[in-house]
Amino acid sequence: MLDAVLLGVLVAAIAIGFGLGYRQASRRITPSPAPPSRSLSRDYFVGLNYLLDEKPDKAINTFIHALEVNSDTVDTHITLGKLFRTRGEADKAVNIHQNLLARPSLSAWQNEQVQLELAQDFMALGLHDRAQRLLQQTDADSQHQTHRMAARRLLIDLFEREKDWQSALDIIQPLLEQQADIQVAAAHWQCELAADDMTQASRSLAKRRLKKALQLDPQCVRANLMLAELAMDNGRYANAIARLGRIAEQDQAHIPTMLPALQRAYRYAGDDAGFTRHLLELLPDAPYTSVIVRLGEMTHRHDGVERAIEQTGERLEASPSLGGLDYLLDLYMESQRQSQRQTPDSRLFLLKRHTRALLENRPRYRCQRCGFSGDMLIWQCPSCRQWGSVKPIIGVDGE
């Protein structure tokens, strides 16, 4: 498909070039000894021959050779380079862009445009040092704000790929006010740095970073989750519970994400009743499987299995889910064990096997932006690289 696009662009560009060359040549009063149209047309037909022989790579190379670099065709060369890069042939893109940079006829604007492209080629090839040098040079020297901003965005992308969060934070200032997604990303970089601090036992530094993350993005669920963990480590369970409570206000979809920590905080505090109350408060707005199952577990522990079956059954009636059904089967089996003092009905085992098998093949998290799904919560989507877009899947086969 990309081959077809690439060839389409080339053929159109050569045809236009051929037409222009012909027109210019025919306008000249004294005919030049070797009009440009002649060599252009020869390459054009050689390329066409390759195409007819189904040799697209040779055809593309011939067309590129035919396409003279001048101020009219710079954009076409840049487009070609981009196409090669997206095809995974960044080395060819480098050739095209370096060839362009060698031309003295480029304007300052075009020169910077090509430098930005070349930096992206280097990034695609994993040559981060060379990309970084080019981008820092454009950022420092360019007279055009558009190019300086573009260079910074690419530098940020590069630092992210290298997990150099501090360098990314050091250069975001001019972008912060204009681009909301940078604020979200920057909050996550602070969280990444805080996680490093926590492993090096610098808790107070981690706490400061997490508060900065919340200043950058007040909706940063991850910062509150990590602050709650820090509070719990210090034995401040009420504080941890309050932090986790804020996550429900920030983003209801992340209630299942914070529930294990919430359960731990209440358990350490020895407050089962408090946990049940908290879950019952969450339930009307967030009738998720993990809320229903945890409520069932609390009822099971304190009021017995029959009461747990009754309540869980009612809640699942309103919000059915595969995970809920799986838990309800556990309760039925437990009830049979208790009442008959024997192994439960084999049909329950069969059903349980089915729900388990169905659940095992279901992803638990999905990116809200690109649809990437997986079994683990990842803060930066590995597919579209957006921060904070992966969330628990809500619905019959999820939460």
Ligand SMILES: [Zn+2]
């Ligand atoms: Zn994504």
